[in-house]
Every structure is written in C-alpha cells, then in structure tokens.
Amino acid sequence: MPLLDVRNLRVEFHTRRGVLTALDDVSLQINMGEVLGVVGESGAGKSLTGSAIIGLLDPPGRITKGEILLDGRRIDTLPEDAMRRIRGREIGAIFQDPLTSLNPLYTVGRQLVETIVTHLPLTPSQARSRAIELLESTGIPAAAQRIDHYPHQFSGGMRQRVVIALALAAEPRLIVADEPTTALDVSIQAQIIDLLKTLCRERGAAVMLITHDMGVIAETADRVAVMYAGRIAEIGPVSNVIGDPQHPYTRGLMESIPSIHRTTEFLAQIDGSMPRLNAIPPGCAFNPRCPHRMARCLSERPELLEAGNSMAACWLHDTGARK
C-alpha cells in the first residue's frame, strides 16, 4: 500500500466570474522512503497539489472531487482540528522562502521546541536537547549557541536548514517540499539538496519534491510527475521521463533546457504559453502548442496511458486506436 495515495483530485476556485478548475483528475502515489518529484511551469498546479495534500488550500479554493489517503486513511475530509495534528506530526512541510516560514519574533529554538512539544510526549527541556540535535544533524555549526538566535541572524542557506529541522522535528513520514532551493545560490542549493536526501534516507521518510528545476529532480527524485495546466501530463521513473520523455510537452520542455554538455546555436522552443485557467482548450490542454496534434486531440481529453515504463496523457500512446 502506498504511503500517500491521491485519487482523481479536483480543486476548484469559485469566483464571481465562474468556476476555475485549477487541478483536474490528479492521481499519484508515493511509497515509503520514495522521492517523488513534481515539475511544471508556474501555474501548472504543482504547488496547489502540495497545498491540497497538507490541507492548506486558500479559500476560495476547495477540493470538489477525489480523495487523499495517507496510509489508507482519508485525510482530505478531516476536520481542521484533526488535520492540524497530522500536519507536522505525519506530514512535514518545507516552503520556498525560509524567511516567511519562520516567525521573526521568536528564536529558532522556541519555534522548534513548540513544534516538538506539540507532537511528541517530551518535556520542554528534553525537547530543547532534541532541538539542538536536530540543528546539528542539519549541519548548523555551534547549534547549542545558535538555537537562541533569531531567524534574521541566520543566512539564507542556514535559515533553510532551520526550516528543514523544523519539518523533521516530529519525525513525519511524508515531507512536502515546495521549491526548497529556489531562493538559494547554486553552491548552497547543492548543500541543501544533499542534506534533504541524506536525512530522508536515514529516517525513511517519503518526499514530495515540488520544483521547476529539472536538474534538481534528476539528482534527487526516484519518480517524477510532469504537470501541465492542472493535470498530470506524464509520470514515471526519473531516468525514463528525463532520458526518454513520452509526452510531447515533456520532450519540448527537456529540449528547451540549456545544458553545459551541448552547444547549440538556438534552443528548441515550445511556442506559445500555457493556457490560463479560464481558457483551457477542450480536448488535450497542450493541443494548441503540440507538434503532433491530431483531430481527436481537439475534442477528447487523453487519460494517462501506458507509454514505455511511464504513463503519459497523450493520444500518441493509445495503442488500441487507428491513427
């Protein structure tokens, strides 16, 4: 049984101008100890998927269809009170900007102790020594002194280490990391990715890693889901999706990334841009930009179909149909 099972998730925003479907029919599983990468461009719905899982959808957004199961137990219908106990205890979260995920008025120690005491049966002094251990394990030098510092006294990279310590404080089994390295410099980014990987391997935690950086995914994830316009375009083992993409969108995306290993005059480019939520075309959402468009792409929406080792939502992989 997978640790996290998201089935046919649909998230809608009811606005005065009508209903916007931001996520449609998103299904994915994460197994124990696995790193699932979620990639896509801004607005593809990757962060929204993360927010829906941790139960932090901002109104007016709400889940209108589908279910989210953690360890076989349905969590999307839980009351806020019960969900709050799961958040932190069973699902940890790491966000992009470490400065906004920490309270600037409290020392990092106080924030860590608060989290630990809330979720684990420890006294405050036990919690404090555990907090120091956590900070040490995330590579913060002189953790015993640093614990009494405020977030502004840490650099960006160090702050992100504190946020990771905070997410791991109650030993959650699933960590949702939303762009954890985007705000950091490359050299620091490599350190943080390495840290996240090591800690999760040691603790056997599963990770949902949301990012737009294919390089980070290639190095970190076991499987990857590519999102486009609120749907999953392709999902599969990371080496398959990156090395042999099956969906025309994934292929275009991979070719448009500049690499230091090849020299080209011009980059391959996908013309146009992702449709807005209020103007998603009928049929396959990618059809206006797709070089392989067929008649049925304009009217029928492809489900995820088997394509090699991966699944791709593209009619090219419909083996039963005539072309």
Add this chain to the structure above:
Amino acid sequence: MTTKSLVKVQDASCWFDVSRPWLERVLKRRPRTHLKAVNGVSFTVEKGETLALVGESGCGKSTVARLLVGLYTPSSGHIEFDGQPVSMLRSREGKQLRQRLQMIFQDPYASLNPRWRVARIIAEPLKVHGKMTQAERDERVDALLQQVGLSPTDRNRYPHQFSGGQRQRISIARALAASPEFLVCDEPTSALDVSVQAQVLNLMKKLQQDLGLTYLFISHNLAVVHHVADRVAVMYLGRIVELAPRDALFSRPRHPYTRMLLSAIPDPAGTGQRRIPVAGEVPNPLNPPSGCPFHPRCPHARDICRQHMPATINDGPTQVACHGIKEGWLGK
C-alpha cells in the same frame, strides 16, 4: 589587444559608504565603513560578442552592470565606452552616448510602468533621443513589437495584460527602441519558466545576429551562460577571479571557485549523479577575509592565500587570480 574594444573597464571599484551616523561614530570612536561591492575589476567587451558575468548573490554582478550604464559612479578606476569615459553619461553631452547603451532588467514586473500602455513604454526612448514625428514613432513601435515577436495590435494594452515572457519581450523592445549597440542584460531570464526562457534566449540571439549587438549578460545560471556567452567572467566578492573564453572555462576551469560552481550545477543529463557539495557560504562583504577572498572555502588554501591577495595572471587563454595556479601547485 590591438583591436579597439567597445567597452573597457580598468581597475574599477564601487564602494558604498555604510557608516553609522556621524554622532555615533564620534561617540563610539568607530571609523567609517565601506561596503566594497566591486573592488578592482578590469575587463573588456569586444564589438559583437557576449561577455557573461556569473557569480552568486552579493558578488557584485549587478553593481558592475549599473556602473557600465552610468547608474552608479565608480569610486575609482576608469570605464570607457568606445573610447569615451562613461562618467560623461550623466552630462548633457552624454546624451548621444546614452542612446548607444541600454539595459534590460531582471524583473519584467517591476521594470515596466503599470500605468502606461505598451506603445508609450516603447516609444519613450524615441521621444527622449529621436526627433521623430508621432507617425514615425508609431511606425517604429509597430516594427519593434514585431521584431520581438509580439503583434502591433498589442500596442494599446497595459503590462499587466501580458505574461512574464511577453513582458520581457516588451522590455527588450524598449531597450532596442533607440537602436543601441550595447545591451547590459541583468538576469533577463531568471524570473521566467524554462520554456519561456528558451524563447527569450533565442530571441536575444537572433537580435544579436540581425543587429550586430554586443551583450553583457549577467546570470547566476551556468547552463544559460554556456548557451549565450563567448567569454565568461566569474566574480566572487567584488572581484573577477577568472575570465576565459567559454569553452576554455567549461572544459578546463582553473580557479577553485569556478571548479566548485561547475560541480554544483544540477544537470538533467546527470541522473543519479552525486555532486561534490561545497562547504561554507559567501562571507560578509563588510568584513571580507584577508588575502584571497575565497580562502575560507577553498580546499587547497595555504598560508600565502590567507596573507596575500593573488594577482591576476594569464594561463593560456584564461586570466585567473589564484596563488595555486600562479605558483603551479594547483594543477588540473
């Protein structure tokens, strides 16, 4: 160099005075403090080439850009554009010179006036620099819009009606309006998604070929730099630590910092590959380390690195500032 460089920067520095107020300095006997954002930087940009400037946040890349277009005045050193000092830019006579260099900024949301229609944004440089009639300006705006891949029908829309990539195209059209020769691009694609980034990079390259533009391209993304640059300068804490032709820099990086940056790039081609993460962070520029600024993070540092600032030497096609390379104890 015998050919005349378009841009010549000689030992330029830009220090910012970040001292405490006068009274506090007197009472607490504190000296003035300076933030050395750029500290003794020299390079040239040849006509028609792309020089890329890479480095982590706070290394002084953007300050160099602003020095070049005259938004900051250098504290010391010389910057020349086509033989004329850039300090002239601010004067009345500098107007002619200003027309020849333009800048593209990182954030396409912050660099366009939200209350102006696109046509007015793009026509502004034409109004300042040219002696065109309204009809001529309109015609030029339409041509520019087409040149950057937008439609003349977009001229009456506002910036908020465009996506990030389209806004960056508007910025480029505005920069091109006055027919400049030299464009300073400060992280032009950092705020964009990869597929849009590819569109904008392709557009910039096409424009360079069509119009013979010269670029100074600032980025922290080494893969993007590899794609666009002819030569690359690597900055660290206000100094250029290595400057080399692109292929030399990527195939045979000399400075330990460059080697570190190259090994730190996450690359989709390297699935499952383990990188060598680099310890430490960029030091506080208010209190830079003695000697070579990189020595606290350098795995090869020796005593000399802690005591003396390394001079820039030539190593084949590469200019590099490292004691190890100079004295020969740091090989490949």
